[in-house]
Each structure stands twice: as C-alpha cells, then as structure tokens.
Amino acid sequence: MYAALWALLPGPTAVRVLIVVVLVALALVLLFAVVFPWASQFVPGQDVSVG
C-alpha cells in the first residue's frame, strides 16, 4: 500500500518526503481534532456520575 502511494507522489525524493510530512501532519490534525473526540463517546468508563 505504502509502496504504491509513494509511487503516486510526484517529483524527486526530497519533494515526496515533504509531501509525506504534510500529509501525515494533516492526518494527525484530522484524528485529534475530529475523529478522536467523536470516537471517545464510545469508550466505556467515561461516565463518572450516577443517574
């Protein structure tokens, strides 16, 4: 999978590395800002109140 994705990237190695860094950073932002906050509602043990 990653080999195929790497082959898809344009430009010389340095440019590809730069693109990968940017893509990974975007993925992290998406995970921590959107996906994880949404997913955390399904984690048991979050509720600390009675009722």
Place this chain on the structure above:
Amino acid sequence: MRGSALRWVGEILITLGVILALFVVYLLWWTGLETALAQRGLSAELGRTTSSTVAPSTGTQATATRVDPAPAVPAVGKPYVRIQIPVLGEDWSWVVVEGVDLPQLALGPGHYPGTAGPGELGNFAVAGHRAGHAAPFEDLDRLKPGDVVKFSFGDDHWSYRVDRSFLTEPTDVGVIDAVPEQPNAVPTKRLMTLTTCDPKYGVRFKRLIVVGTLIEEH
C-alpha cells in the same frame, strides 16, 4: 501477487494499530491538556466572578454563627467554586463547573444540577473524571474518614470532613439525594458527595462515592 496482497493487508493493520495507539494517547494525555487549558480560563473567569459579586452583608450577626450563602448557581459549563483536597497535595486545586455531562466534565469536576450548593442544607454533589481529562478525581480512593475537602468562592470557604467512602452501582441516583437514599426526606444536614468511576481502567464500572459533612465555613 499473493505476497503483494498480504503486504497491503499487513500495512493496513499496522496503520490501524498506530491509530489505536494514538487514540490511547489522545484519551489519557491529550484530553488532559485540553482540560488543563480549560481550567486556566475557568480560573480567571471564577476570579472575575468573585470580585464582581457584592459580598453579602453580614450585618451585626456574630461571625461565629454566620452562614455564608452559597454562590449563585452559574449556567451549565460555567465556573462555580474551587475545590481543594489538601491530602492529595498542596497543588491539588480545581475549578468546579456546573453540570455533569461529558462536555462539562471535560472542563473539570462538575456540580450535579439541582443538588445543594456549598455549605447549604442538603447534599452538595460533585462528579469528576478518574482517568483522562486530567483525571481530577484520580486519587479519590485515597481519601479516608477525617480527611478534609475544601471549597472556596472568593473569600468564602466551606470545609467538609470525609465520613466514609464506598462503591455503588452507576444507577444508584439515591447517593445524591438531599438526604442520601431518601428521595423525599427534608434535609437537616449539610453534606457533600463526590462521585467518580471505579476501577480507574477496566470493565464492569461502578461508582466510587465519598461522603462528607460540613465542619466549618468562614
């Protein structure tokens, strides 16, 4: 071709594993940063609230018998009082917000809406996270009978002495009744109830309950 397909599957599984590991980092550590940041803002907001609140006139009442009125209940998610538990550390200090749903508990410990305020007759009930979101009530199991839990709003202070702590079911709403487990009784005592999750991590969660009685206000 078969080797290539296996490689794809392997890489996808590794990716999912890394994402799950990051999710654990998020739950246990990142949420703590968010809560710490929220607490800084709440602390400043609480400071502004206390300084803008006109101190109630105590008139000629003897200070020994003076009963501080509880601060006005704020809107959900807004700062209410500060909680300090000296046996958990000199620095152990959190701003309690109004509300006990997850969005409010992500900010800090939360006051059960409808229960008494600090120092009031009845049951002043507060919930807090045991793990994640900076885990304000992580060490609540260390509280022993006789330990002191302090609340403050500006110059008003209320101290409760811990009477007992126990585990109960998450559905046991009676622990936050004005008279615990007696939903229709008229309160004659000034109680405090702290609730959190137990065990800290795991399954089959119960609630850890700490009950105290008001011993001092000034």
